Amino acid sequence: MEFYLIVVGSGLAGYGLIEEIRHYSKDMSILILTEDDGHYYSKPALSTGFSQSLSADDLVDKTAAQMAEEFNIDIKSFTTVTELNPELNQLRVDGVTYNYKKLVLATGASPIRLSWPEDVNSMVFPINNRLEYQEFSHKLTGKNRVAVIGSGLVGAEYANDLAMAGKQVSVISMDERLLQRLVPCQISDALQTRLGDLGVRFEFDSKVIAGHLNTEQELELTLSNGQQLKVDIILSAVGLSPNLHLAAEAGIATGHGIKVDLSLQTSAKNVYALGDCAEIQGLVRMYLIPLNLSIKALARTLTAADELPVKVSFGAMPVLVKTPSCGIVCVPPPSELKGQWRVAGEAPHLQAEFVDEEGKLSGFALSGKKLLQRMTMLRQLTGNQ
Incomplete structure (x- = not known):
């Protein structure tokens, strides 16, 4: 069987990419291979569900069948890819060979x-x-x-x-x-x-x-x-480790994640990686904003056959901490950057600015009512970059 695009993984990365692709191409043949049931849900909702007495079924926004119909795709649930051959553009799944023109590894990460x-x-x-x-x-x-x-x-x-x-x-x-x-x-x-x-x-x-x-x-x-x-x-909740096994066994370059360039392409031709499994410029970015930026870039690359690949560009990317008791948003400074935090306000309503040794704003954190300053701080930070 052959598909123009095969996506391994049905999380926010896989489904998000397909939704974006359908803005540009309505008829591209697409297959999703997933180890779980393939139902679509919002992963950030996992850590807010218990206080709302939500069951796992309550979290489902759309079933795999509904996703397949809405986006005109094939989905094979509860399947494991046993072999990837980038030279032949082939995958082996449950004894069946699938051919692809383009392959996206959206295999995510597993808890440590x-x-x-x-x-x-x-x-x-x-x-x-x-x-x-x-x-x-x-x-x-x-x-x-x-x-x-x-x-x-x-x-x-x-x-x-x-x-x-x-x-x-x-x-x-x-x-x-x-x-x-x-x-x-x-x-x-x-x-x-x-x-x-x-x-x-x-x-x-x-x-x-x-x-x-x-x-x-x-x-x-x-x-x-x-x-x-x-x-x-x-x-x-001690962290996640990118799922590299399939890529590594196929001879694709890996580090902490599956190594990709700014166009999300791996070391193998026609193979891309996206989301929690992807290592971009030495970093695995396990947050929604970099994922969404990556999705937009890769969707354009995959649907513009005769054009140059679109490179993803990361600017200031705020992290929202979903703790209703004390809401927090932050843009952490690079871990190796030397400087100091300057904090103003009265707890829990705090505004913290990270200033490097040259006096340049390089990060911030806001809590409580100071979250209202988010856009102002983002503009200041972006202006300094």
Whole structure:
């Protein structure tokens, strides 16, 4: 079987690309191959669903069948690509060979899994897709005490959402504070205070060093700081690792992600990578704004056969932290850049500006009512770049 375009993956990257392509081409033959059910949903909704009592089915915006009909595409769900041959422009799936003119790898990323004692491991869950949300929701039924491992963006969002759902939440993290790599300590503290008002407990600069399931089916955890906790279930939010296996086995260049140039093309001809699996200029950008910019560029490249590829351009890209207790938006400065945060306001309404050693604005973070300054700060930051 042959298709002009085959997309591996049915997340926001895969479906977003197809929706954009249909603005330019109504009849391009397209096949989506996906390991899950292929239903379309908004991934950011995962970390806001518990407080709204949403089931995994409630999160579905459109079924795979509805997506196939609306966008005139073929979708094969619950399938795994076993082989990619870029030289022949072929994929092998469940013993069937598919030929393509263009291939997009939108394979996403998988949660990093820590090592746990066997009886504890059965109660540790990541949530990075709707089916994992479904599994965690099922296990959460009748349980009240949740340990969230990790205090980055995802950990903070789930801690807020679960606390708003009435759960007793304990955040355990090897970091010293919330959102440590994104915002200054004053905004971290403001968020911690607001989450604390919801009953969230924090154990920073610490990790689980021992644990077991007792006779009452409670998880008894011992932390490196000497604290002991009893919880019912663990949500692991310690980061994601790009899915590289298919590309690497095909001889495509990989690093932290699948390496692509600014036109999203990999080291293999006619093969592109998009979303959480793609490494662009040495960085894997796992946020919505860079994804949407990449989608727009790649869709134009794939539908303009006789023109030069369209290169993606990244400017200032704000990160929205979905913590209703203390709303936050930020544009973190480059991690290697030297400078200092200048913070003004009264918690939780704070405005932080990162100024480099030359006095140049190179990042910002806003919380509370200061979110109203978002566009002003973006204009200032863009003007400095």
